[in-house]
Amino acid sequence: MDIAKLAGVGKSTVSRVLNNDHRVKDETRALVQSVIAQHGFSPSKSAQSMRARRSRLIGVIVARLDSSAENVAVSGILSALYAQGYDAAIMESQFDVDLTAEHIEVLKRRNADGVIMFGFSEFDVAQLSPFEGRCVVMAVDTDRFSSVSYDNWGAVEQLMTHFHGEGFRHISYLGVTPKDLTTGKVRLDSYLSFCESHDLTPVCNIAEVSLDSGYQVTDSLIRPETQAVVCASDTLALAAGKRLQDIGRTDIRIGGIGNHQLLRFVFPQSISVDLATDKQVTPPLNSYSTK
Amino acid sequence: MDIAKLAGVGKSTVSRVLNNDHRVKDETRALVQSVIAQHGFSPSKSAQSMRARRSRLIGVIVARLDSSAENVAVSGILSALYAQGYDAAIMESQFDVDLTAEHIEVLKRRNADGVIMFGFSEFDVAQLSPFEGRCVVMAVDTDRFSSVSYDNWGAVEQLMTHFHGEGFRHISYLGVTPKDLTTGKVRLDSYLSFCESHDLTPVCNIAEVSLDSGYQVTDSLIRPETQAVVCASDTLALAAGKRLQDIGRTDIRIGGIGNHQLLRFVFPQSISVDLATDKQVTPPLNSYSTK
DNA sequence: CTGTTAGCGCGTTCAC
DNA sequence: GTGAACGCGCTAACAG
Numbered sequence: 001m002d003i004a005k006l007a008g009v010g011k012s013t014v015s016r017v018l019n020n021d022h023r024v025k026d027e028t029r030a031l032v033q034s035v036i037a038q039h040g041f042s043p044s045k046s047a048q049s050m051r052a053r054r055s056r057l058i059g060v061i062v063a064r065l066d067s068s069a070e071n072v073a074v075s076g077i078l079s080a081l082y083a084q085g086y087d088a089a090i091m092e093s094q095f096d097v098d099l100t101a102e103h104i105e106v107l108k109r110r111n112a113d114g115v116i117m118f119g120f121s122e123f124d125v126a127q128l129s130p131f132e133g134r135c136v137v138m139a140v141d142t143d144r145f146s147s148v149s150y151d152n153w154g155a156v157e158q159l160m161t162h163f164h165g166e167g168f169r170h171i172s173y174l175g176v177t178p179k180d181l182t183t184g185k186v187r188l189d190s191y192l193s194f195c196e197s198h199d200l201t202p203v204c205n206i207a208e209v210s211l212d213s214g215y216q217v218t219d220s221l222i223r224p225e226t227q228a229v230v231c232a233s234d235t236l237a238l239a240a241g242k243r244l245q246d247i248g249r250t251d252i253r254i255g256g257i258g259n260h261q262l263l264r265f266v267f268p269q270s271i272s273v274d275l276a277t278d279k280q281v282t283p284p285l286n287s288y289s290t291k
Numbered sequence: 292m293d294i295a296k297l298a299g300v301g302k303s304t305v306s307r308v309l310n311n312d313h314r315v316k317d318e319t320r321a322l323v324q325s326v327i328a329q330h331g332f333s334p335s336k337s338a339q340s341m342r343a344r345r346s347r348l349i350g351v352i353v354a355r356l357d358s359s360a361e362n363v364a365v366s367g368i369l370s371a372l373y374a375q376g377y378d379a380a381i382m383e384s385q386f387d388v389d390l391t392a393e394h395i396e397v398l399k400r401r402n403a404d405g406v407i408m409f410g411f412s413e414f415d416v417a418q419l420s421p422f423e424g425r426c427v428v429m430a431v432d433t434d435r436f437s438s439v440s441y442d443n444w445g446a447v448e449q450l451m452t453h454f455h456g457e458g459f460r461h462i463s464y465l466g467v468t469p470k471d472l473t474t475g476k477v478r479l480d481s482y483l484s485f486c487e488s489h490d491l492t493p494v495c496n497i498a499e500v501s502l503d504s505g506y507q508v509t510d511s512l513i514r515p516e517t518q519a520v521v522c523a524s525d526t527l528a529l530a531a532g533k534r535l536q537d538i539g540r541t542d543i544r545i546g547g548i549g550n551h552q553l554l555r556f557v558f559p560q561s562i563s564v565d566l567a568t569d570k571q572v573t574p575p576l577n578s579y580s581t582k
Numbered sequence: 583c584t585g586t587t588a589g590c591g592c593g594t595t596c597a598c
Numbered sequence: 599g600t601g602a603a604c605g606c607g608c609t610a611a612c613a614g
Contacts, residue, residue, distance in 0.1 A: 338607035
C-alpha cells in the first residue's frame with residue numbers, strides 16, 4: 001500500500017483508518033487521512049471483497065429498463081440500498097431466460113451479496129439457487145424464495161369497486177394472455193370473479209402488450225351501454241383511451257394499473273391504481289420502503 | 292483453487308482451461324472442464340480483476356433510468372458491451388452532481404475499465420479525470436473527453452425544414468431554459484436562426500421540463516394563424532398536444548425530439564425526430580452501433 | 583504440455 | 599497504538 005509508506009505508517013494502520021477503527025491515535029488518523037485525500041486514494045473493492053468474503057453489492061435484475069412500474073420500484077430500492085452502504089448492479093432480463101442466467105452468473109462471479117429479481121412468466125426461480133437465502137423475487141409468487149408480489153387481484157378489484165361504486169354496471173376488461181400468471185391470469189380472474197359476485201355480465205378480451213394491439217382489441221369491448229373499461233396495464237389503458245377518443249366515446253371511463261403519469265395527463269377520464277403502494281411481502285424480510 | 296486438487300492438476304492448468312489457452316492437452320482440458328461443471332465453479336471476478344489489472348466492467352451513468360431517449364441509447368450500448376465480453380454497471384445520476392461523484396468513485400473502486408456518461412448541464416466533466424482516456428460523455432460537447440453529442444441544432448432544423456416544406460410560415464417553439472446548454476440553448480438558437488434566415492416571425496417561450504408546465508405555456512404560443520409548434524422534447528410535445536386538443540386546435544401540427552412512441556400514437560398529427568440516429572462522435576472511437 | 587512461484591491490494595491475526 | 603506477516607483466488611513468468 002502506497003499510502004502506508006507515504007504516511008510513514010504500517011499498512012494495517014491505514015486499513016484501520018479506512019474502516020473507522022477506533023484504535024488509532026487521532027494525530028495518526030489525521031495524518032493518514034490527509035495523505036489519502038492528497039493522493040485521491042480509494043481502496044479497491046476487488047481486494048476488499050476478496051478478503052472480506054462479501055462485496056456489499058446487490059444485483060437488481062429488472063425485466064425492462066423502460067418499464068415505468070419497475071422504475072418506480074427500482075428507484076425506491078436504490079435509495080434503500082445506498083442508505084445501507086450497498087452498491088447496486090442493475091441488469092435487464094428482457095424476459096429472456098438465457099440472458100437472465102448470464103446475469104445471475106455474473107453476479108455470482110462478482111460475489112454479489114444478494115439479488116433482487118423482477119420475475120416473469122418463463123423465469124424459473126431455481127436459477128437463483130446460488131443465492132438461496134439472499135434473494136428476493138419481485139412480482140412473482142413462489143414459496144422457495146422471499147417474494148414481493150404485487151396485489152394483482154386487489155388492484156383490479158379496487159378499480160372494479162371504484163367504478164361499481166359510481167353506479168356503473170357495464171364494465172369491460174382489456175387483459176393480456178393468461179399465460180402470464182400475474183399480469184394475465186390473476187387480473188383476469190379477479191375481473192371475472194367481481195362480475196360474478198356482483199351479477200355483472202363480463203365483457204372482456206385479450207391483447208398483446210403493445211399499443212397497437214390494445215387499440216385494435218378495444219373495439220371488441222365496446223357496447224352502446226359500456227360505461228368503463230378496466231385494463232390490465234397502463235399501456236393498454238393508453239391504447240384503449242386513444243381508441244375511445246377516436247370513436248367519440250369519451251364518455252367511457254378508463255381504469256389502468258401502474259400509475260403512469262401520462263395516462264392521467266392525456267386521458268383525464270382515467271384512473272390508475274399504483275401497484276407499488278400495495279405489495280405483499282412473503283415471508284418477512286428486513287423491511288425496506290419504496291419511499 | 293479447489294478444482295485444481297480435485298482434478299489432480301496444477302492451478303495454472305485450471306487457469307489455462309478457463310482462459311481458453313491452447314497449451315493444454317485435450318484430455319486434461321476435458322477432465323478439468325468436467326470437474327468445473329460438476330462443482331458449478333466459476334472464477335471470481337474480484338480476484339481476476341485484482342490480478343489482471345482490469346475488470347471488463349464499464350460504468351454507464353444515465354441521468355434518469357426512466358428517460359426513454361437514454362433507454363434507447365443504453366439498450367444499444369449494453370448489447371455492444373456484452374458482445375465484447377464486458378459487463379455494465381448501470382447507475383443513475385438524477386442530474387445530481389454529488390450522486391454522480393459517488394458513482395464515479397464507486398466505479399474507480401471497482402476498477403472499472405471505462406465510463407459512459409450521459410451528461411447534464413451542471414455536470415463538470417473534470418469529475419471524470421480518473422477515467423481520462425477511458426470514458427465517453429454522451430449528449431454534451433466537451434473537448435477534454437471523447438464525446439457523443441446529439442445533433443441538437445440539426446434536430447430542430449430538421450423539424451423546421453419539414454414544416455416549412457409543407458408551406459407553413461407560422462411555426463412556434465416551445466423550449467426549455469437556455470441554462471441547459473444542449474436541450475435548451477442550442478435548440479432554441481437553432482429555431483431562432485431558422486426563423487431569421489427564412490424570414491419567419493419567431494414565437495417562442497420557455498417551460499419547465501414537466502407535462503403541466505408545457506401544458507400551461509403552450510397557450511402563449513398559439514395565434515390564430517399558428518400552423519405548427521416545435522418542441523424541445525417529446526415530453527413537452529405531449530403536453531402541447533394535449534393542450535391543443537383541449538382548445539380544439541387539432542389543426543396545429545406538433546414537432547418533438549426523442550421519437551417517443553407514445554407521442555405519435557396519441558397525437559398522430561405530430562412528428563418526432565430521433566436523436567439517436569444522428570449523433571456526432573468526437574473524436575473517433577472504436578465504433579459502436581446502437582443497433 | 584504442465585507444475586511451481588510470486589505477487590495483485592486489502593483485512594486480519596499476532597506480536598511489539 | 600502500531601507494524602510485520604499471512605492469505606483471499608487468480609494469472610504471469612519461469613522451470614521443467
